[in-house]
Amino acid sequence: MFNLSSALASLNGLAAGLFLLSSFGLVATRQMRGCLRFFSLQSIFLVMSAALLAFALRAPDLVAVAVLDLAIKPILIPWLLRRTVREEIFRRREIDQVLNIPSSLLLSLVLTLVAYFLTALLPAAAGDVASINLPVGLAGLLLGAYTLAVRREAVPQLIGLFGIENGALFAGIAIAPTLPLVAEMAFPFDMLIIALVIGILTRITHERLGTTGVGAFTSLREGAGK
């Protein structure tokens, strides 16, 4: 619905491409710190796309959102996580996961294709911003959900959750750029609270069980008696 000048459109395309690449990074990395770094990168590309849109639409609201996102997601959330979760967890390499990385990447490729086909069905995907942001955002969402499903550690699962939310927002800035400022501001703060709460929960898990391998959580099941 919103059309940009060709220079801005290709810059936005670049941001979208890099966003998608960092989503793949989330799936592919084997280190705790790498996971966090890819999340920061992904958030920066989200901010870049939001800023380009703000410039193109002359929307001061979106500028405020971009600045707030830039402060909270790539900077404040990683800092908060490192504060609440013990440092030794972040030194871990070789995160446990259900499927190995090459097959994960293949599946991610399939998910990305699925995202493109799904958005083709939506009339909201018209206009050159939405036609880039919507499929890429949806792909980011699906890849985040995939990360959540295959990882067996607390922190990478949390990053997967954020990946889902970033994907939703990446699509969202294209289809709903005129959302009221109050609502837009609420989203990054919401992520901040989620990071805080799950960070603390991770610490409790670690203190209580001596591990953050949440993949081994199987004591609560239907019919499982103590």
Added chain:
Amino acid sequence: MNLFVILGLPLLAALISWFSRGRRVAPAATLVACAIALFLASAAALQVAAGGPAIAIPNWVELDGLGALILLLVAAVATTAALFSWGYIAGERSDRRLRRYYANYNLFVFAMLLVPVLVEPALVWTAVELTTVLAVYLVAFDNTHEAVEAAWKYSVLTIMGGAIALLGFLVLFCATRFGDAPFTWAGLLTLAPRVSPPVLETAFVLILVGFGATAGLVPLHTWLPDAHSQAPSPICALLSGVKTTVALYVILRLVPVLNASGRIDVDRWAILAGLISAGVAAFLILQVTDYKRLFALSTVEHMGIILTAAGLGGAAAHYGAVYQLLNHALTKSFCFLAAGTVLLAVDTHQIASVRGLIRTSPAAGVALLLGGLAISGAPPLAVFLSEFSIFRAGIAQHHYIATGLLAAFVVLAFFGILYHLNRMVFGCPEPARAGALPVKLPTTCTLALALAAIPVVIFGMYIPPPLHALLQMAAAGLSR
């Protein structure tokens, strides 16, 4: 103005609880704040029922019939659960943990009160997310392996659902491009006929899946029996009684919007999702071994019943849906308080290790029996009446298959629940417990049970006229 006071009270109580000293201040502040909020919410609901919608900030903070009903339910359940908490949590030794419990309790209640008074969907999303996140620490409160595991599963699944719903709300926002109405529930209703149907349908499905996870709809219900069995019982009463209801309320808000569009068969979606939840839960109830899981699964079943009723269409079915919403919230919170007293009396979650409760601990036994009868829909209690009105409305609307299936699931769950509870309440006590004196229950717990039992028993036979008017307004809110 009242609305701001209602929202401010739990925040104030949270501050007091956090900074207070001693063991009495925090529970007292919480109870008083919840009770005043209940009083003010009743006043606001009366005003709404009399025909004057309460508007605090136009297009942002407003209260209509459906919202007032939810606000009232949240305040009512929060009050009895706060009273119950007083005696239930008193065993906690650390003062700091006690104060944290109450601070968090109040924040959780605040977030739930926020959902029905906001009318801007994007902010409603934020409020529902807040209810999810603020309950995490409360679910993990017992700090056992199982509690931490339950809290983890709960937070991951529901936050993931929240993110999916977020995309749904952003798609929903596209509707405002088709006309110049504000982005509110009422504004969406006026816009709906002009909006291209796929936009609304995509938004609805995303929100149904996303908030379906928070409301406990199958297939994303798996966290619910875990969290609702491991959290402290007063928290279970809040989670099962009103938190799931609040998430379902947001889905119900969209049903009239899609119906107003005129080109989408939203009823089919609602009936399908509702019947699947009710059916799966009814079969799961048959094989539970933990009585708190039993009640938790019954919540999944009731969410399904309410959603199905909303999809059956017609004023009578919509009245049945909101009536069921009211009865379920009150009855289920009573059931979890009863389960809490049983837990205090026998100190086990297992159905198989409890026998002859009526002799070893009469109060807990009677409460559990009443709760079981009430929630499974035995006449003349409240849930029976609302379920019956849903069936009648379904037949009147010629939805024979859906109504028949729903009735079958309800009957199945009825036998499942009573089969398990019957063995717990009656029968011979185990020899080890037979000689023991009945456990003395804390006074506040008994009092909370008695208070919570009043509406469960009375609403099956008599509904006060203002409440009836409110229910009709809420039902009209679903029908437009």
